[in-house]
Amino acid sequence: MKCSYCLNEIEKGTGFAFVSRNGTTRYYCTNRCKKLNLDHNRKLKIRKAKPKPKAS
Numbered sequence: 901m902k903c904s905y906c907l908n909e910i911e912k913g914t915g916f917a918f919v920s921r922n923g924t925t926r927y928y929c930t931n932r933c934k935k936l937n938l939d940h941n942r943k944l945k946i947r948k949a950k951p952k953p954k955a956s
């Protein structure tokens with residue numbers, strides 16, 4: 901399996917599995933990848949929620 905964030909191959913017995921709310925499982929090679937990927941998703945959500953800034 902591959903890391904969902906950096907796409908590195910994860911050896912058996914290593915890495916982290918993360919099950920999201922919609923039931924899909926993501927794998928991360930390191931805790932850092934997991935954190936970065938989750939932060940990335942959160943930022944995307946925040947950006948989507950923000951209204952477009954008015955052009956001045």
Ligand SMILES: [Zn+2]
Nearest residue numbers: 903906929933
């Ligand atoms: Zn990774």
